[in-house]
Amino acid sequence: MIKNVVAVAADIDKTLIEKGGIPMPVTKAALEELHKRHILFGVASGRPFDQRTLDRAEEWGLSFPFDFAIGMNGGDLWDKYHEGVTHYNLLAKEDIFEIVSFLKELDLNPVIYENAYDSVLALKMDWFLEDSKNRNHSQVTICDIDRLSAKDTGKIEVHYTEDKEEALYEAIKNHKSDSWITVKTFTGTIEFMNPKCNKGYALREFANRNHISLDNIIAVGDEENDIEMLKTAGLGVCMINGGASTKAVADIITEYPVDQDGFGKFFYKHVFGE
Numbered sequence: 001m002i003k004n005v006v007a008v009a010a011d012i013d014k015t016l017i018e019k020g021g022i023p024m025p026v027t028k029a030a031l032e033e034l035h036k037r038h039i040l041f042g043v044a045s046g047r048p049f050d051q052r053t054l055d056r057a058e059e060w061g062l063s064f065p066f067d068f069a070i071g072m073n074g075g076d077l078w079d080k081y082h083e084g085v086t087h088y089n090l091l092a093k094e095d096i097f098e099i100v101s102f103l104k105e106l107d108l109n110p111v112i113y114e115n116a117y118d119s120v121l122a123l124k125m126d127w128f129l130e131d132s133k134n135r136n137h138s139q140v141t142i143c144d145i146d147r148l149s150a151k152d153t154g155k156i157e158v159h160y161t162e163d164k165e166e167a168l169y170e171a172i173k174n175h176k177s178d179s180w181i182t183v184k185t186f187t188g189t190i191e192f193m194n195p196k197c198n199k200g201y202a203l204r205e206f207a208n209r210n211h212i213s214l215d216n217i218i219a220v221g222d223e224e225n226d227i228e229m230l231k232t233a234g235l236g237v238c239m240i241n242g243g244a245s246t247k248a249v250a251d252i253i254t255e256y257p258v259d260q261d262g263f264g265k266f267f268y269k270h271v272f273g274e
Contacts, residue, residue: 001273006216007040026264042068049076050116074202075154089197090152097149156192200228
């Protein structure tokens with residue numbers, strides 16, 4: 001059994017919930033048990049942080065609010081002990097201009113979160129943005145490359161179909177730069193970020209500013225954008241439904257996937273000792 005746990009950081013989609021869903025019963029009960037034991041709990045998402053992130057606790061029917069939250073793949077950090085949101089390692093506007101330029105040549109639609117979901121920029125309207133408008137009530141602005149690259153940002157998000165994949169990765173290879181990296185977050189989704197931007201960086205900052213040893217933190221995730229977080233925490237846990245590269249760096253892999261209450265069952269067995 002794992003002892004002396006002070007905090008738990010968990011990815012959301014495919015870790016705590018199926019995309020768009022709510023936690024299953026055992027996972028929800030495990031979250032309540034963490035709170036009962038005074039273990040800090042926070043979510044760590046690739047999505048930009050705003051009030052929508054914190055609202056999830058109520059939407060999931062939890063009896064408590066999150067203690068901290070990491071957003072934008074580690075570019076955003078909020079916790080209940082400090083006022084406001086801290087931003088880290090933004091993607092420089094000159095790099096945004098270069099990336100958006102070659103994406104436009106491929107007829108791909110880069111998305112930039114200028115102010116989380118409240119202000120979203122893109123080259124054109126597409127199915128993803130229509131869905132975002134409906135779900136998140138986003139204000140979407142269709143603009144040119146100069147507007148998209150007017151200021152530094154947390155990430156560029158790109159959604160692509162299978163027929164575009166080969167050309168996209170070839171373009172990334174041809175424009176390779178030390179100023180940015182790419183991370184695949186879901187099938188058909190890739191994100192461009194500052195190389196220093198990752199969930200592990202934000203987790204370390206959270207621990208440092210709240211005087212928590214990383215050895216006493218558990219991180220749980222499933223995909224590439226969770227890797228640095230799992231490596232940074234004292235114990236890195238990958239869901240069994242996660243990607244091969246994430247499993248390779250994890251200390252433990254859950255016995256059950258997200259759709260079989262994998263998160264909750266792991267905590268009851270390895271942390272709560274039940």
